[in-house]
Amino acid sequence: MLKVGLPRALLYYQYYPYWSVFFETLGTKVVPSPVTNEDILMSGVQNAVDDCCLPVKCYFGHVLSLQDQVDVLFVPRVVCDRIGGLQCPKILGLPDMVQGLWEPTLGIQAPTVDVRRGHAGWEQGLRAVGRRLGISGATMHRAQSNAEFAQSFYQRALEGGLVTHEAYQATRRAVGLPAMVCRNKQGRFAAAELKIGVLGHPYLIYDPYLSQDLLARLNSFGVTPITAEMVPGALVSAGNARLVKPLFWSLGQRILGAAAHFLDGHVDGVIHLTSFGCGPDSLVGEMIARWARRGKRVPFMSLSFDEHSGEAGLVTRLEAFVDMLKRRAVR
Amino acid sequence: MKVTFPRMGYLDIPLRSILQDLGLTVVTPPPCTARTVALGTRHSPEFACYPFKLNIGNYLEAFAQGADTILMAGGSGPCRFGYYAQVQREILTDLGYQFEMLVLEPPRGQIDVLLRQLAKLTGHPDLRTVWRAFRLGWEKINALDALERKAMATRAYEMQRGAVTRLLAKAVKEVDAAASVLETRLARRRGEEAMAAMAKKRRQALRIGIVGEIYTVLEPFANMRVAERLGEMGVEVERALFLGDWIRTNLFLDALGLRRERPEVRAARPFVNHFVGGEGRESVGNTVLYSKRGFDGVLQLGPLTCMPEIVAEGILPRVSRELGIPCMTLMFDEHAGEAGILTRLEAFVELMERRRRAKGERSEGGKMLSGN
Ligand code: SF4
Ligand code: SF4
Numbered sequence: 001m002l003k004v005g006l007p008r009a010l011l012y013y014q015y016y017p018y019w020s021v022f023f024e025t026l027g028t029k030v031v032p033s034p035v036t037n038e039d040i041l042m043s044g045v046q047n048a049v050d051d052c053c054l055p056v057k058c059y060f061g062h063v064l065s066l067q068d069q070v071d072v073l074f075v076p077r078v079v080c081d082r083i084g085g086l087q088c089p090k091i092l093g094l095p096d097m098v099q100g101l102w103e104p105t106l107g108i109q110a111p112t113v114d115v116r117r118g119h120a121g122w123e124q125g126l127r128a129v130g131r132r133l134g135i136s137g138a139t140m141h142r143a144q145s146n147a148e149f150a151q152s153f154y155q156r157a158l159e160g161g162l163v164t165h166e167a168y169q170a171t172r173r174a175v176g177l178p179a180m181v182c183r184n185k186q187g188r189f190a191a192a193e194l195k196i197g198v199l200g201h202p203y204l205i206y207d208p209y210l211s212q213d214l215l216a217r218l219n220s221f222g223v224t225p226i227t228a229e230m231v232p233g234a235l236v237s238a239g240n241a242r243l244v245k246p247l248f249w250s251l252g253q254r255i256l257g258a259a260a261h262f263l264d265g266h267v268d269g270v271i272h273l274t275s276f277g278c279g280p281d282s283l284v285g286e287m288i289a290r291w292a293r294r295g296k297r298v299p300f301m302s303l304s305f306d307e308h309s310g311e312a313g314l315v316t317r318l319e320a321f322v323d324m325l326k327r328r329a330v331r
Numbered sequence: 332m333k334v335t336f337p338r339m340g341y342l343d344i345p346l347r348s349i350l351q352d353l354g355l356t357v358v359t360p361p362p363c364t365a366r367t368v369a370l371g372t373r374h375s376p377e378f379a380c381y382p383f384k385l386n387i388g389n390y391l392e393a394f395a396q397g398a399d400t401i402l403m404a405g406g407s408g409p410c411r412f413g414y415y416a417q418v419q420r421e422i423l424t425d426l427g428y429q430f431e432m433l434v435l436e437p438p439r440g441q442i443d444v445l446l447r448q449l450a451k452l453t454g455h456p457d458l459r460t461v462w463r464a465f466r467l468g469w470e471k472i473n474a475l476d477a478l479e480r481k482a483m484a485t486r487a488y489e490m491q492r493g494a495v496t497r498l499l500a501k502a503v504k505e506v507d508a509a510a511s512v513l514e515t516r517l518a519r520r521r522g523e524e525a526m527a528a529m530a531k532k533r534r535q536a537l538r539i540g541i542v543g544e545i546y547t548v549l550e551p552f553a554n555m556r557v558a559e560r561l562g563e564m565g566v567e568v569e570r571a572l573f574l575g576d577w578i579r580t581n582l583f584l585d586a587l588g589l590r591r592e593r594p595e596v597r598a599a600r601p602f603v604n605h606f607v608g609g610e611g612r613e614s615v616g617n618t619v620l621y622s623k624r625g626f627d628g629v630l631q632l633g634p635l636t637c638m639p640e641i642v643a644e645g646i647l648p649r650v651s652r653e654l655g656i657p658c659m660t661l662m663f664d665e666h667a668g669e670a671g672i673l674t675r676l677e678a679f680v681e682l683m684e685r686r687r688r689a690k691g692e693r694s695e696g697g698k699m700l701s702g703n
Contacts, residue, residue: 049645051635051662077605079409086409089608093642096603100649112605245417245434248408274378279411279638282378283418290421 002028002133005070005104007062008035010055010091011078013202017171019074021150022126025143026135031070033062036209040065045307047101053277054306055203056090056097058210063098072106072133073098076125079114085250088280106133122147150175158229163189163206163215189219194325197262197298198225199255199288200273201281210305211273212314221322226267228258235261252284259288262298269299269325276306299325332431333358335393336402337386340549341475342574344507345468350402352464353453358398360389363552367392372665374422381553381634381664382546383415387422394428402452405436410608410639469575470512474519476573478502483570485526486562487536496559498525536567537683540621542614543632544640548572553663554632555672561630564680569626571595571617572610595620602646611639615646622656627683629656635664657682 004023006012012019012032020030034040036058044061066073075095078087090097095110109132111125123144130140153174157167196218198205205211205227218225228236231254239260240246240253247253255272262270272288274281285302292300301321303314334350335358336343343359350357361367363385371388390401401423406413416434423430433452453461482499489495502522509515539561547553548570558568580593599616606612618629631647633640644660651658659679661672 049641051641051644053636079605089409089611089638090642092409092605093603093607093611093639093645096605096607097642097645099602099646243417244420245405245414245436248413277636278378279380279636282376282380282636283411283414286376286379286418287421290425294425 003031003070004028005066005073006030006032007059008033009059009062010203013206017154017168018147018151021175022143022147025146026130026139033065036207041307054210054275063101067102071104073104073108075108075110077110077112079112080116081113081250083115084246085253086248088249146175159232161230189224192222192224194223194329195267196223196225197267197270198227199259199270201251202229204273204275204305212311217318223322228254231258231261249280252280255284256287263291263295265297267298268329269321272302274302274304276304332400333398334400334402335360335398337389338363339546340574344475345471348471349464349468355453358393358396360393368665378636380411380637384665385553387419390423399430401430401432403432403434405434407437467512470515471506472575474506474515475503476575477519478522481523481526483558483562483568487565487567488531490530490532492563494529495526498522536565537627537687538567540617540626540629541568541570541632542617542629544610544634544637545572545577547632547634547663549574555669560676566680602650607639607642609639611642614640614643615650618647618650618658622654627687628679629658631658631660633662635662
């Protein structure tokens with residue numbers, strides 16, 4: 001069976017249901033790279049340019065970890081996945097950057113996804129890939145609609161409070177696929193008294209290795225983490241409507257919109273996770289920090305992650321933040 | 332109303348000329364210094380790209396001189412520049428300044444929008460004045476580009492160190508003072524001729540192409556005057572980006588819907604097949620073009636954490652390997668040390684020299700063989 005490799009990094013965390021259901025319906029075997037671990041990150045760090053951000057370095061490691069295990073690598077070039085929302089330049093250039101790491105027998109499949117000006121969206125992008133793999137039109141059609149259903153189910157599951165892995169398992173059950181074995185620990189979190197809004201790119205906050213299990217850790221401190229993905233779309237849009245000029249990054253839009261909602265007092269504290277070397281985070285984070293400072297209602301903390309961040313420092317800062325929130329709650 | 336704007340290379344000269352001719356009072360921010368950096372860094376996000384920080388420094392120094400209106404460009408992504416003005420406005424507002432920020436958003440094919448934005452700014456519906464102001468500004472841009480081009484091409488051959496830089500500064504001053512298209516042309520001609528007439532060393536210097544992010548390439552303060560330094564090390568420099576080219580492709584051709592495929596975009600295709608924001612794809616394409624023209628090396632410039640240039644930086648080693656052209660990347664921010672940059676430049680020049688000698692020996696060897 002044809003094996004399609006999906007690097008478990010970057011947009012994987014948003015689009016995995018879509019991609020995997022599509023390729024599985026085509027009758028290919030989907031092979032995601034393992035959950036990020038030290039070896040993966042280190043090989044990424046060694047093979048990407050130094051100036052790169054943490055998540056792209058991590059992506060390189062995932063591409064390398066699939067070496068010789070798959071026939072096709074799927075590295076879509078996601079330019080604009082919905083009207084008004086662009087991806088960051090590094091995600092636009094991703095297929096070009098990974099060229100030369102290693103070449104699977106059937107190559108790197110890098111469809112361009114751009115929904116503006118009649119360009120190809122996911123549908124056309126994936127269809128082109130299917131065609132190159134010699135799949136019939138009818139099968140592709142079925143794969144397409146399964147994938148779309150899975151993706152919308154997944155989005156709703158996330159908004160319903162599930163964390164990526166669990167939302168994904170629920171999605172598989174819904175489309176009638178067997179559950180997947182996965183060592184990703186993050187599941188639904190036990191409800192606790194304190195609620196903390198956790199902002200950041202999904203590929204950082206849902207990657208337990210990169211984010212050093214931040215979500216689960218918060219939960220163990222007696223906190224329910226609420227991510228931007230759990231905020232309903234309408235509230236996210238309302239938050240964005242406060243901007244003088246709409247933001248053009250789709251990931252940033254969700255983060256800013258959720259931030260506005262959180263800072264209105266819907267949570268007890270807000271944490272923004274940023275990746276070292278990230279371009280968009282520098283501006284988006286600045287906006288959030290200023291809103292928080294002006295609003296003075298909800299305590300805010302920003303945490304920057306890189307390949308050297310130590311666990312001890314993170315735990316200390318988290319504990320101090322949570323303790324402070326607990327004291328505030330008692331008052 | 333006193334208008335100011337961020338500096339970028341010689342941009343202040345044509346922009347001041349245009350705005351003044353439109354009847355506005357202009358406060359030009361003083362040239363960037365360590366103080367500009369300090370001010371900008373203190374009030375900017377730590378990981379913002381360097382141009383953002385220098386912009387903030389420019390604004391604050393201009394405010395101190397009475398400016399109350401900022402003219403800034405916008406953008407529609409995917410790079411940070413398109414959102415600079417929005418975040419900068421928040422920062423300056425939180426600092427307690429009363430000001431207005433006028434953001435010229437790229438009109439994306441709508442030239443009427445651009446004109447309306449300008450009318451709002453100037454209250455000047457007189458089309459003839461507008462046309463004249465722009466005509467002169469455009470002429471100045473072309474003159475400054477030509478002078479800089481000439482200076483970079485001749486500096487390597489100057490007998491007396493600093494001679495070309497002095498001639499350039501003089502000519503730039505004349506362009507700045509020129510009150511008409513004709514005067515501008517004369518100033519340009521005089522400057523070019525003076526540089527051409529200068530006493531010259533006779534030798535074929537190394538040739539290097541400079542590519543990279545527009546601000547860092549155009550603003551000598553942001554790149555620690557690398558073009559000048561390379562010239563003084565005896566290297567002929569060509570730059571892939573000039574103000575005029577950039578405006579032509581990004582503002583006019585786009586606005587008129589005439590964006591055609593530029594040669595650097597075509598040249599980049601085997602390596603980057605898509606726009607990646609900023610000048611990322613152009614950096615790769617121009618490297619290919621320089622290599623085809625037989626240059627000895629390519630220098631890529633950008634601010635630290637610059638997304639499009641990081642994409643290019645990741646691809647350039649492959650270009651370098653496949654086409655056999657040495658490439659070096661220099662990324663700048665407020666912490667960049669002059670000594671470190673100089674050392675790297677010297678090492679790169681040495682590398683190019685060694686390669687050229689090796690090539691020369693090889694071809695001489697070839698001649699001897701065919702001669703006997
Ligand atoms: S958005 Fe930030 S973290 Fe993500 S790829 Fe771009 S620079 Fe890296
Ligand atoms: S091109 Fe580079 S310097 Fe310009 S906004 Fe983008 S990241 Fe910043």
